[in-house]
Amino acid sequence: xxxxxxxxxxxxxxxxxxxxxxxxxxxxxxxxxxxxxxxxxxxxxxxxxxxxxxxxxxxxxxxxxxxxxxxxxxxxxxxxxxxxxxxxxxxxxxxxxxxxxxxxxxxxxxxxxxxxxxxxxxxxxxxxxxxxxxxxxxxxxxxxxxxxxxxxxxxxxxxxxxxxxxxxxxxxxxxxxxxxxxxxxxxxxxxxxxxxxxxxxxxxxxxxxxxxxxxxxxxxxxxxxxxxxxxxxxxxxxxxxxxxxxxxxxxxxxxxxxxxxxxxxxxxxxxxxxxxxxxxxxxxxxxxxxxxxxxxxxxxxxxxxxxxxxxxxxxxxxxxxxxxxxxxxxxx
Amino acid sequence: xxxxxxxxxxxxxxxxxxxxxxxxxxxxxxxxxxxxxxxxxxxxxxxxxxxxxxxxxxxxxxxxxxxxxxxxxxxxxxxxxxxxxxxxxxxxxxxxxxxxxxxxxxxxxxxxxxxxxxxxxxxxxxxxxxxxxxxxxxxxxxxxxxxxxxxxxxxxxxxxxxxxxxxxxxxxxxxxxxxxxxxxxxxxxxxxxxxxxxxxxxxxxxxxxxxxxxxxxxxxxxxxxxxxxxxxxxxxxxxxxxxxxxxxxxxxxxxxxxxxxxxxxxxxxxxxxxxxxxxxxxxxxxxxxxxxxxxxxxxxxxxxxxxxxxxxxxxxxxxxxxxxxxxxxxxxxxxxxxxxxxxxxxxxxxxxxxxxxxxxxxx
Numbered sequence: 001x002x003x004x005x006x007x008x009x010x011x012x013x014x015x016x017x018x019x020x021x022x023x024x025x026x027x028x029x030x031x032x033x034x035x036x037x038x039x040x041x042x043x044x045x046x047x048x049x050x051x052x053x054x055x056x057x058x059x060x061x062x063x064x065x066x067x068x069x070x071x072x073x074x075x076x077x078x079x080x081x082x083x084x085x086x087x088x089x090x091x092x093x094x095x096x097x098x099x100x101x102x103x104x105x106x107x108x109x110x111x112x113x114x115x116x117x118x119x120x121x122x123x124x125x126x127x128x129x130x131x132x133x134x135x136x137x138x139x140x141x142x143x144x145x146x147x148x149x150x151x152x153x154x155x156x157x158x159x160x161x162x163x164x165x166x167x168x169x170x171x172x173x174x175x176x177x178x179x180x181x182x183x184x185x186x187x188x189x190x191x192x193x194x195x196x197x198x199x200x201x202x203x204x205x206x207x208x209x210x211x212x213x214x215x216x217x218x219x220x221x222x223x224x225x226x227x228x229x230x231x232x233x234x235x236x237x238x239x240x241x242x243x244x245x246x247x248x249x250x251x252x253x254x255x256x257x258x259x260x261x262x263x264x265x266x267x268x269x270x271x272x273x274x275x276x277x278x279x280x281x282x283x284x285x286x287x288x289x290x291x292x293x294x295x296x297x298x299x300x301x302x303x304x305x306x307x308x309x310x311x312x313x314x315x316x317x318x319x320x321x322x323x324x325x326x327x328x329x330x331x332x
Numbered sequence: 333x334x335x336x337x338x339x340x341x342x343x344x345x346x347x348x349x350x351x352x353x354x355x356x357x358x359x360x361x362x363x364x365x366x367x368x369x370x371x372x373x374x375x376x377x378x379x380x381x382x383x384x385x386x387x388x389x390x391x392x393x394x395x396x397x398x399x400x401x402x403x404x405x406x407x408x409x410x411x412x413x414x415x416x417x418x419x420x421x422x423x424x425x426x427x428x429x430x431x432x433x434x435x436x437x438x439x440x441x442x443x444x445x446x447x448x449x450x451x452x453x454x455x456x457x458x459x460x461x462x463x464x465x466x467x468x469x470x471x472x473x474x475x476x477x478x479x480x481x482x483x484x485x486x487x488x489x490x491x492x493x494x495x496x497x498x499x500x501x502x503x504x505x506x507x508x509x510x511x512x513x514x515x516x517x518x519x520x521x522x523x524x525x526x527x528x529x530x531x532x533x534x535x536x537x538x539x540x541x542x543x544x545x546x547x548x549x550x551x552x553x554x555x556x557x558x559x560x561x562x563x564x565x566x567x568x569x570x571x572x573x574x575x576x577x578x579x580x581x582x583x584x585x586x587x588x589x590x591x592x593x594x595x596x597x598x599x600x601x602x603x604x605x606x607x608x609x610x611x612x613x614x615x616x617x618x619x620x621x622x623x624x625x626x627x628x629x630x631x632x633x634x635x636x637x638x639x640x641x642x643x644x645x646x647x648x649x650x651x652x653x654x655x656x657x658x659x660x661x662x663x664x665x666x667x668x669x670x671x672x673x674x675x676x677x678x679x680x681x682x683x684x685x686x687x688x689x690x691x692x693x694x695x
Contacts, residue, residue: 016605019695040607040646042694070600070630073585081585083600083630123586141627142599142611193605203646 001174002311004028005158006151008166012099014068014085014146015196018042020101021064025169025190032176033188043204044190048176054328055183059210059290060175060321061201061279062168062217063194066161067303068146069098069127071139078131080106080139083122086195090119092304100145104129104138147305156235156311163307165194167297167314168216175321182326191279198246201279205286212253212291212329213283216317218309219244219271219296228274234298235310237267238317241294246277247284252331253293260323266316271296291331295320333616335684341621343676344531346668350523351511353377355504357519361451363417363434363497364547367391369451370413374522374542381529382540392556393542399534403686408539408562408647409528409678410553410636411521411569412546415514416660417499420449420482420492427486428459431498433477435547440474441661446501447482449492455501456484500662509667510591516664518546520654520671521568527675533683543636550603553636557643563690564610564648565640568678570664571596571628571653588631589655591667594624595674598651601631603638607648609692614650617681623673628653648690652678 013021022044026036029046036046044064051057067086074080094110106129110120127145131137139145152159172188179186187208192200194217205213219239222230232239240257241249254270261268273296280292295317300308362370371393378385378395385395393413398404416435423429429449433439443460458480461470482498504513513519525540532538539560543552546569557565575590589596597614599606618625628651641649654674656664 016600016608017695019693038694040648040690040694041641043646072629072631073587075583075585085600142630144600196605197603199642200646202642203644207645 001170002153002158004173005167005170008170009151009160009162012101012146013064013066014144015065015193017101017144018064018192021169022190025064025173028173029176039204039207041200041203042192043200045204045208046176046188048179048186048188049182049184051185052183055185056211056329057185057187058325058329059187059189059205059208059213059283060172061189061191061213061215061283062172063165063191063200063279064169065192065195066146066164067195068144071141071143074134074137074140076134078133078137079126079128080137081123081126085144087303089303090121093125094120096305097148098127098145099148100139100143102138102143105148149305157308158311159306159308161305161307163299163309164218164302167218167309171216171314171317171321174318179322180326183328184325186325194279198277198279198282201282202286205283205290209287210283210290213280214292215278215280215283215294217278217294217296218299218302218307219273220276220302221298221300224300232269232271232298234300234308235312236269236298238313238320239269239271239296239298241271241273241296244273244277245275246281247292249293250291250331253291256329256331257293257295257320257324261320264319264323266319268320269298333612335616335620337620338683341680341683344527344679346527346672346675350527351506353526354511354519354523357522358504358513358515361417361448361453361497361499362413362415363419363499364414364545365434366497367413367544371542374413377526378529388555388559390552390555391544392552394556394560395540397529397532397538397540399532399536401534403688404535404537405685405687405689406537406539406563407682407685408541408557408560408565408640409525410541410543410556410565410567410640411525412518412543412552412636413522414544414547415499415517416547417497418447418482420496420498421494423491423494424481427484428481429484429492431482434497435660437660439477442477442480443475445662447498448501449482449484449498450496454484454487454492456482459483502663509669510665511668512663512665514662516656516666517570517659520570520666524568524675524678528679528682531679533679536682536685546636550634550636550639554639554643557640557647561644562647563687565637566649566678567635567637567640567651569635569651569653570656570659570666572659573655573657588629589626591655591657592669593626594670595677596628596653596655597625598628598653599630601628601633601635601651603634604641604649604651606650608695609689610648610650613684613689614652614677614681617684618677621680623677623680625673625677648694
């Protein structure tokens with residue numbers, strides 16, 4: 001499982017350019033699903049199981065994309081200016097390394113000016129690929145890249161870029177491998193363009209047309225020095241989302257999840273996230289409306305090149321999903 | 333992508349009749365929410381040209397013109413009919429009116445501008461204190477819209493109702509190689525679609541959507557794409573160009589687009605990541621046909637494509653725009669050649685489209 005996580009997080013796949021991640025996942029899951037397809041927006045939609053008499057159609061969503069950069073201009077001296085893809089924060093940029101889809105690497109530099117503490121804004125940052133001049137620069141306008149940072153194993157915890165949301169992908173992949181036959185029709189959707197506005201989930205929820213939707217994503221934590229108050233912490237179990245900035249979980253789904261966690265005696269946390277949202281928001285308001293919930297993996301330093309999560313939270317999230325999905329679903 | 337130029341390809345021409353049409357379109361008042369005036373002009377032009385058309389519940393014109401032969405792809409071309417402008421909110425005495433901005437207009441662009449109000453185009457001006465009467469302190473800060481009034485003269489003592497829409501009064505003009513007008517955004521897209529319909533490549537079905545309320549959040553395109561259910565979507569719009577020299581002479585890295593460099597093909601904006609197959613096709617056709625084009629710098633902003641691509645199970649989409657300086661002010665300035673090349677690029681690219689386009693992996 002750790003190897004799977006490492007493989008996933010080290011792939012480069014910013015929003016709209018998820019194909020490396022998609023190819024890797026197809027390879028992992030193809031022998032464990034009944035069918036799969038890639039849709040118009042690049043979502044990977046995999047189906048497992050048939051709907052039995054007491055079964056329903058459940059959409060599980062984890063997004064393949066990560067935040068990144070896109071080149072806007074290469075100047076005469078060969079420095080590439082860029083625009084952000086998704087919620088890249090200025091303070092995490094200078095000194096950071098990026099890897100473009102075409103393999104070219106670079107470091108983010110900042111124009112001088114202001115104080116040592118001042119945060120340069122994006123137009124004052126540039127990517128240095130080591131090119132001598134414009135003609136030699138191996139990236140051009142429209143080329144995309146993501147942060148480059150290797151996986152670091154800290155025992156229970158691990159650190160990497162793109163834990164948001166390759167960790168959700170890892171949970172889904174593992175689930176497809178071990179989930180026993182049950183009464184439900186499972187649609188595992190590895191979505192695209194979440195970081196730029198839940199776009200892949202919008203269209204895949206429409207085409208899957210599920211009876212129930214659950215997203216698997218990371219959530220913020222309140223257990224670091226002077227963190228904004230939040231109940232959720234690392235290593236205290238997967239978080240069952242009550243609400244976030246974009247959606248309120250169906251309360252019946254929350255109770256259903258809590259009951260399952262208690263049954264199998266895993267630790268869990270209840271999550272109230274002030275800002276930000278997940279694919280579940282799009283699923284909830286698709287077509288005539290869909291009951292949704294979200295299981296979150298607590299994560300420190302989200303959207304930095306060094307996000308941190310806890311391995312036991314991941315394992316417990318998988319256990320929770322197996323318990324939830326193998327039986328008929330009753331929401332009340 | 334390997335493209336071989338079609339020997340018999342003929343570009344639609346953009347000459348005086350097309351510019352005349354653009355003039356009529358641009359001089360009309362059709363602010364977001366009431367696009368009736370512009371709709372009349374468009375319908376007059378297309379009703380004999382298309383197989384069928386209807387006006388939907390939001391006011392979009394949805395027109396279909398089928399091609400011939402097999403393996404045709406259904407292409408939605410979208411251009412928005414609405415423009416940014418003003419809404420009169422309250423009548424004060426002596427022909428003075430409070431107003432609000434509809435869509436995105438910089439408050440600093442308002443003072444002293446002539447306006448036209450209502451579909452009968454009453455003339456007025458957004459007034460402000462004459463410089464003789466202002467203090468140095470006052471001149472340092474922009475005047476809030478709430479402190480401005482439209483002055484109608486007062487037009488024969490006749491009162492304007494709250495809700496009446498208004499725009500800048502600029503009439504379309506040709507200036508050297510350029511055209512300037514108040515509503516080039518997006519009447520130039522409307523005129524482009526009409527030119528394409530008049531010269532339609534037979535290998536595609538054109539689903540022409542003249543949309544409403546784009547300036548308020550891509551609203552019309554959303555329902556238009558849902559009901560038309562095209563195979564692919566192309567938004568034809570006008571995009572800001574900031575290609576002027578920088579004040580300190582340093583390299584301008586934030587130009588978005590440059591005038592005279594051809595149509596702006598969008599890889600990425602705030603609302604859409606272009607379908608890579610469409611991006612590849614448009615740029616390959618541009619290269620093969622030697623039609624100048626430029627990539628719009630990736631940045632924020634959005635076009636109708638932002639709504640179209642998210643409808644139903646997902647619709648591969650892209651935006652193509654004519655670059656224009658001073659967008660959303662009293663006059664947007666575009667190069668005639670950029671418009672010609674936009675029509676050429678869109679027409680040539682359409683002539684290379686068929687269903688196989690989408691059978692390729694989307695990377």
